[in-house]
Amino acid sequence: MSVDEAAAVKEKENQENNWDDYLQAYYEKPASTRTWSGYEVKEIYTPEDRASENYKEKIGDAGEYPFTRGLHRNMFRGRYWTRREVVGIGSPADTHERAAYCFKNGGTGLNTIADVTYEMGLDADHPWAQNEVGLTGVNISHIKDMETLVGDIPLDKVSWSLITASTAAAPTMAQYVAVSRNKGYDISRLRGSIQNDPIHFRYCGFRPACPLDLSVKLGSDVMEFCTREMPKWYYTTVNMYDLREQGITAPQEIAYGFGIAMCYIDELIRRGLHIDEFAPRFTFYVSCHIDIFEEIAKIRAARRMWAKLMKEKYGARDPRSMHFRFAVHTAGCSLIPQQPLNNLVRIAYEALAAVLAGVQSLHCCSYDEPMCLPTEKGHLQALRTQQILAYETGVTNVSDPFGGSYYVESLTDKMEEEALRYMEEVDGVGGMEEAIRTEWLDRRFETEAVKRQKEVDNLDKLVVGVNIFTTEEEKTTPLGVQRIPEHSAKSQIEGVRKLRMSRDKWKLNEAIKKLREAAAEGRNTIPAMIEATQAMATTGELLGTVREVFGYSYDPLNIIESPFH
Amino acid sequence: MAQDTTANTNPDPFAGIAPVKNLSGFEINPLYGPEDVKGMDFERDVGLPGEYPYVRGVYSTMYRVRPWTIRQLGSLGPPGEANKRIRQLVDMGANGISICLDMPTIMGRDSDDPLAEGEVGCCGGVAIDTIQDMRELLAGIELDKISINFVSNSQSAVILAMFCALAEERGLPWNLLTGTMQNDALKEYQAQKSYYFPPRPSMRLIMDTISFCMRNLPRFNPISISGYHLASAGATPMQELAFTLANGFTYVEEGIKSGMSVDDFAPRLSFFFKVHNDLFENVAKFRAARRIWARTMKEKFWAKNPASWRFRVHTQTSGSSLTAQQMENNIIRTTIQALSAVMAGTQSLHTNAFDEAFSVPTPHSERLALRTQQIILHESGAASTIDPLAGSYYVEALTQQMEEACEKYFQSIAEMGGVIAGIEKGYFQREIAESAFRYQRSLEKGARIVVGLNKYTEEEESPIALRELDSEFEKNKVAALKKYKEDRDQDLLRAKGEELRAVCKGRDNVMPALISAVRAGMTLGEAIGHMRDIFGVYREQAVF
Amino acid sequence: MSKEKIKVIISKVGLDGHDRGAKVVAFLLREAGMEVVYLGMYQTPESIVKAAIDEDADVIGLSYLSGEHLVFTPLIVKEMKEKGLDDVLFVAGGSFPPEDIPMMRAMGIDEVFRGGSLTEDFVSYIRNHVGKKGAE
C-alpha cells in the first residue's frame, strides 16, 4: 500500500474505538532505530559509508589477515560449526545419560557443565552443597564421579567440553586427565576444551572461589600444563558471554573480554612461554544477542581487533595466534517467560546471526531457560534450530555473506572504534587487573544493567510480550518442565562419604603434602593435583589445600576446616 | 562454556558437504569479494530506495515511517467463525487479513452442488455462496480500514461484485474501499490449476475488474500477480521470479490492448512472492524483481508515472517448506523466512503457523506466527535501516545473476509467442514439473536435507493441539443455502441471469451486471455457471 | 521528605551467586523512594530473617535463579513464622516455571515476579500490599 493511500485512511478518523489499536498498528513503526547497544542507525547506507576503506588492509578475504571475514577461506564448506548442547543435571550418571542423548541426536560436541557447588569448589557433602547438588549442572567431587560421567564414551573419538570456569577448573582438568590415564588414553591426543576463566567468574557470583591472584595462578597453571602436555586441547575460553549477560553493550563485551584475556596472556609470558606457543589454543565465548546486524558487526570487529592485538602488541608471527576462535551462546538474557514459544523465534535469529558471523561452535539456549533447566524437548529443539540453519537455509554456502554490505561494514567499524575507546578507558584506571581489584568494573556493570532495565521500562527498547503485545501469562510450560531426580543428590552425597571412609589415608596425606609443596614453591599445581586425585582426594581438598597456601580459608565459605592439620 | 573448535569428530555423513548450489541451481562461490561486483555501478544499478530503479525498496523511507503490513490468514470454513478469527488477529496486532476460499467456491460451485459434497469449508477456506455469506464474513469490519486480501482467482469478478454490493448496503462509498483481489488467472493455468474458463475470456474478466476498480475503487488492488503458487508447484526461486514478471508484463500488454493507458492501471498492479529457506536467494530475488520491473515499465512500456515503476509485493513464508514431522521446527523455518522477506523489503507479510503443514492454525499457533513478525520489527533491529544487505558482494552478485537468468527466460517465452501461447503449449507446466522432480530427487538422494524429514527423523510426533472443523457445519450450510434460494424473487433472478449472459457475449464491462445480479441474490455458483455457458471450459493437455 | 518509608530487604540465598538482578532491583526500589537494605550473596534463611527483624523491614525480597526456589522458599517461610514475622511481605523474583508459582504460593510466599517484569509491576505491588499482610 502506498503512502498516499495511508494518508487517505488517516484523513478519515475512526468512529469506533476498538479500531484505534488497529490504526495504531497500521501506522506502527520501529519504536527505536538504534542498535541494541544504543547506536543511532542511519536510514540508508551507501558506498560513502565505506569510502575511506582499503579492502585488503581493513577487511581482507576470509582466511587472511586481519581475518575480518573469517578465519578460513572455505568456512563451513570445510566443516560445519560444532553443534553443541550444554548438559549437566543431577548426578554424574544422570548427566552421562543426557549427554549420550544429545550425542545420539546429532550433537557433534559433548558439553558438560558444573553446578554451583562444583564451581564453588565444594564437595557434594559440604553442609552448604547438600541443598543444591546437581541443581544447575553436575558436581564432580572425586575421581569416581568423573569415571561415572565419562562412562563408555570413547575419549579419543569425541571432543569434550568441560564447562568449569572457576578455580575449580584446575581440579576438573586433573580429574579428567586422571581418568583418561587410568583408562589408558594418551592425553596428548585428547581433543576438547575446558572453560577455565576464573577471573571473569567472580562476576557470576563465585567471588569466594575466585580471588584475583588465585584465579590468575590456577587459570594459568591449567593453560601452561595443557600447552606442554595436551597440544590438541583448548585450555581456556575467555567468557565474554557471561560479561555481556551482565547487561553491557556489544563493544563493551569485546573490550572487557579482551582485557581479561590479556591478564592470562601476560602471566603466561611472565612464565616464559612465547606467544606463538600458546596463543593458537586460545578461544573465546561470545554472546549473540537479538540485534542481528550489530552482533555480526561485533564479531567481525572482534576478529579484526584480536588479529591486530596479537600481531602488534604481542608480536605473534604464527597466523593461528592471530585467530579469534570463538563459540557463541545465544543470549539467555534476551529470553523471557512470557509467551515462551516466542523464545524459539528469538533463539533462531540469534543463532542465525552467529552463523552469518562465521561461528566455530554454537550453543543455542533452550526456549524454556527463563523458567527452568532445559527439558529434553527444549534441548532437542535448540539442536534442531542449528540443524535447520546448517542444512536448509543456504547460509552455509558463503563465508561472510554480509561482507561489503554498506551497513554491516560501517557498523563493524563503529564496533571497533567504540571497543577501542572502552579499552583505553580500562587502561586509564590502571589496566584490567586494577579495574577488577578496585571494583571499577563492578560499578560499570551495575550502571549498565540498570540502564537496560530502564530502557525496557521506558519503552526505549520493545520486547514482545513484556512491554508490547502482552497477553495473560501462561499457566503451564508448553513442552513441560525439567525436574531434578530426587535420589540423585542423595546417592552422590553418600558416594563422597563412603569414599572418605574407604580411601587410603596415608597415600592421601602424602599426595596432599606434595600438592601443598608445589603450590608453596610456585610450581605448576596440575601434576600434583592429578596425583592427589588418583589418591582419592576430593575437589574441595585439592582447592582447599592450594587456597591455604595462598592465605585463604580452606573452605571458600569458611565453614569447614581442613582435615589435613 | 561450549568452545571446541577442533575438526568435527562425530561421524556425520553430510557434515562438511554444504550444498553449493542454491535452489535456483546457481553455483555459489565459497567467498565473494569486490571483484564479483566490478561491473556494478551504484547510481545506475542500485541507487537509493524510493528512486529508480528501486532495487533498494519502492519507498524512500520504508519501515522507518511505516513497516510492512502484518497480514495473517483470517479464514475458517464457516463465515461466522472466520469473522471471529479476523477480529482476534486484529486484536493481536495484525493490520491486514487474507481470506482463502474453500474448494467448492474456488471451483465456482455452491455448497449444495453435488460436486461440493464433503469439501464445504474444508482446509481453512471460507465457503462463499451468496452475498449473505459475505455479510457474515465481514460483519462489523470496517472495509475502509482493514485491508482484506481475497485469495480468489477465476471467481474474482463475482467475489468483487459481492464486496461492492455489501459496501453499498452499508452506505460506504466504493472509493474508500481498501484491499486486494488475487485475481491472477495466468498462474492458475501454469500451476494452481483452479480454472474453468479458457485463458482469453479469463483475461477479459481480469481486464474488466481492473478497469472497473480503476474507475470506482482507486484504493483497491484488483490483482496480485502471484509467484507463490508457481513456487509451491515446484518452480525454483528464479523461475518464480521470471514467470511472475512475465505474467505481469502480459497483463500490462493486455491492459494496453483493452484500451487503457499504462499509467492508469499499472500503479494498481501488485505482486505476491514466496520466501523459501535460502534467505540470500530470497533477498536477491526481490531486489532483482524491483530492478527488472522498473526498467521494463519505463523503457519498454513507456510508463511515465513512477507509481507504475514500483514493484509492490506481498510475501508469504513457504508453506511447502514446512514439515508435519517435528512441527516445532516449522517455527524456526518461518522465523528465518520472515526475516529474509523483511531484509528484502516486502510491503506486506504473512507468516505461516507452524501447524499449518497439516491442520488449520489454532489461535495459539496463529499468535506465534504473528509474534514472529513483531519480534523482527521491534527486537531484531532488521527494520532499522533500509536494504541492509546492499553492497554485500554476495547479495549484489546474486542479484545480478538472478536478473541475467530472468532475461534468458524472457527470451524463450517471447520466442514461443508470449505467455498465453506458452500456457497453451504447456511450456510453464513442464518447466515447473521438471524443477519439482529435480527437487524431489535431491531430497531422496539426500543431496538436500530437510531436518526431520530425511535426516534426524524421530518416531514420536509433537503433542500439539490441532483444530477440528465442526462436522455439522456442511449440513447446516447446505440447508441455509437451500432456504436462501427459495426466498429469492425468481423472476428478477432470471432477468439478471439473462442480462449477465448478454454482457458476457458483448464487450461491455461485466462488473455492473454482476453486482446487480448478486444483489438480486444470485449465488456464486449460478453466476459462474452463466459465464461458463458463454465462455466455455478450458481443458489443458496433460503434461508429462 | 516523606515519613514512613517502606523498608525492603533484598538478598540472595544459598550458593547461587547471580546477583545482577538483585542489585538492579535494589537500585530501582531506591529510586522508587524506598529504603533498601542489600544483603548480597550467600545468605541463609536465618541471616535473612534476622536482618529483617533488626531493620524492622516491611518486605523481604529474594532473587532466585538456579531452580533453588523450591528448596529455600519453605525454609524461609518457616523461619519467618518461628520469629513471628507474620506481617512482613515475602516476595521473590527470578526464573521459575509457571507451574511452580501456585506451589510457591502454597508454601507461603506472597508474590513472585518472573523475568520480563517491569519496574512498575513490583514497585506498585509493594506499595499496595505493605502493611496489609496479617492486618486482616
Add this chain to the structure above:
Amino acid sequence: MSRRKSPSPEELVEKLLSGDRRAAARLISIIEDQSDQANDMMKMIFPHTGRSMIIGLTGSGGSGKSTLIDHLIGRFRAMDKKVGVVAVDPSSPFSGGALLGDRIRFQSHAVDDGVFIRSMASRGYLGGLARGTTDVVRVMEAMGNDVIIIETLGAGQDEIDIIHLAQTCILILTPGMGDDIQAMKAGIMEIADIIALNKADLDKANLCLSSLETSIHYGMDKKKGWLPRVVPTIAFASKSTDVRGVDELVQAIIDHQAYLHETRKIDEVRNKRIEQELGLVFKDEVEKVVFAGIKGTGKKRQYIESIRTGKSDPYSVVKEVLSTFLRV
C-alpha cells in the same frame, strides 16, 4: 503505605528493656518516622540509658569503615560484650529512597544474637540527623548493648554533629586520597580521638602517616590532655592473614575510654552531648509550636510578602511571631 500494626508504647518499651530485638527495631522505626509517639517513648526509655560505651567512626566512602567495624565487632564479641551498630547512609535527595549496603560487610555476624545492626537512612530530619541518631543510640543502650558503634560518612555539619554523640571518635583516612587535607579543612581532625590510617599497604602510606603525626604534634594544643592517636590499619584483605592493626585500634579505644573515666572527662563528653541535644530538642519543639500556630493561617505567606516588599524585615517578623505564639 501505612506502617504495620504496632503494640502500645508501654508494651514496646517493656519488651525493649527485656532485650527484645523486635521491640527495639520497631521503636527505632518510630523514631525514624518522627512520629509523635516518639517523645513519650523516649521519656520512658531515658532512665535506662547512659551506661554504654559509644564509639563513632567516620570517614569518606570507600575508606573501609564498615570492614573495620566488622573487625571491631568481632573483637568486642570475643570480650563477650553485646554490640549495637548504627550505620548511617545518605538518602537520595531526589527519590528520598536509600540503598543501605553496610550489612554486607558485617557478614560474619549475620546470625549472632549478640549483635544488633541497624542501617539508617539520613532522610530529612527536622532537628538534623543528630537528634534522630541520639534517640536510636538510647534505644540500643536501653536494649542492653555494652558497646554501640555509630558509623557515618563524616561529610557535612550534620554528621559532625553525630560524632559529638560519641565518647570515642575514630576518624578513618586513606593514603593518597587527600582525605587528610579534607579532614583538616572540615575540622574533623579536632574532634578525632583516634585516627585510623586504613589501607596502610598502599604506597604513600608512610608519607601520609608522618604528615599526620606532624600536623597533630604541631597543630594541636598539648594541654588538651589526649592527643589523637594514629593507628595504621589494613581492614580489607582477601586473606584474613593480611589484616593489620585491628588489635592496636581496639587498644587505642580502650586506652581512650580509660583516659576519659580516669580524668572524669567522660562527664564533660556526656555534658557536651546533653547540651547539644537539649539545643536540638528545644529548637525542634519551638519550631513545632510555631509552625503548628501559623499552619493554614496563610500568615507565613503574608510575612514573606511583607519582607519582600520592604514593609517589614525578618527580625521584626520573628519577634512578632514569637510574641504571638510563645507570649515572649
